[in-house]
Amino acid sequence: MAGHAGSKRVIYAALAGNLAIAVTKFAAAFFTGSSAMLSEGVHSLVDTGNGALLLHGMRRAARPPDHAHPLGHGRELYFWSFIVALLVFALGAGVSFYEGLVHIMAPEPIVNARVNYIVLGLSFLFEGSSWLVALKEFRREKGSQGWLQAVRRSKDPSVYTVLFEDSAALLGLIVAFAGILASELLEIPELDGVGSIGIAIILGATAIFLARESKGLLLGEPASPEVQKKVLAIAEQDPAVQRANGILSVHIGPEEIVAGLSIEFEDHLTAPEIEACVERLEARLKTDMPEIARLFVKPQATGTWERRRKAIAEASEED
Secondary structure, three states: OHHHHHHHHHHHHHHHHHHHHHHHHHHHHHHHOOHHHHHHHHHHHHHHHHHHHHHHHHHHHOOOOOOOOOOOOOOHHHHHHHHHHHHHHHHHHHHHHHHHHHHHHOOOOOOOHHHHHHHHHHHHHHHHHHHHHHHHHHHHHHOOOOHHHHHHHOOOHHHHHHHHHHHHHHHHHHHHHHHHHHHHHOOOOHHHHHHHHHHHHHHHHHHHHHHHHHHHHHHOOOOOHHHHHHHHHHHHOOOOEEEEEEEEEEEEEOOEEEEEEEEEEOOOOOHHHHHHHHHHHHHHHHHHOOOEEEEEEEEOOHHHHHHHHHHHHHHHHHO
């Protein structure tokens, strides 16, 4: 899991910032009575817990294969990423919506509003610093891909989860500032509660997006087309291989792929020669593509592979 050094750096930066911000926001909400500030405190507290869960998931995913999990524990990271999305929705969005509704139905004027502005300004500075760390790491990973495409194709949810949480936090701070300012200037305390509901909407949308991406990873997503082409190219370089028909692959972790190769071997080969070819392929892939954690080879005629590939494609179109 050495490749997760950048991910852990992003999460640690977010953890430190969110914990300090959460304490400050709760103190400000206590002294001023602001609903939006209380919602922001809950938001930062949830983000702190989420960072801890992502680190827990990364630690659990790094465990080696065992008898009960022969393919390893890589998907634990995907599970905990899904839990993070649920917490953002249930705790972050749910509490913010409730607080907003309560303050709209029973509005109370904000006192010492200046304290809120100072806290919001400092929070924006700290959240922005954490956001820049996550943005830098995500831009490094995405390369030339578009932003949305990079998220959809990413198999490591830890970085983009923190990036989206921090983005939602920055938007939430802007909404909280607008709600508190409007409540004070217009002398309509209900607007503070409206700010809380606005924060709930932002968190809800973020949670739904993160849950959808985590769902895809949990169900199993294939390796990128580039990775699949490289595996096939390596297989076809072996003299015993007549044709590498295709590959079925699935990510069981950000840097762990299980691949099934359909290969048509040369007709004159004996069983020991085919076994020797498979061993050569495994050794070559272990050296050139260490992300291929498990390789399964199926001797198969090209026509049989094409018929099964078309059947899979037709089933996908029906869905």
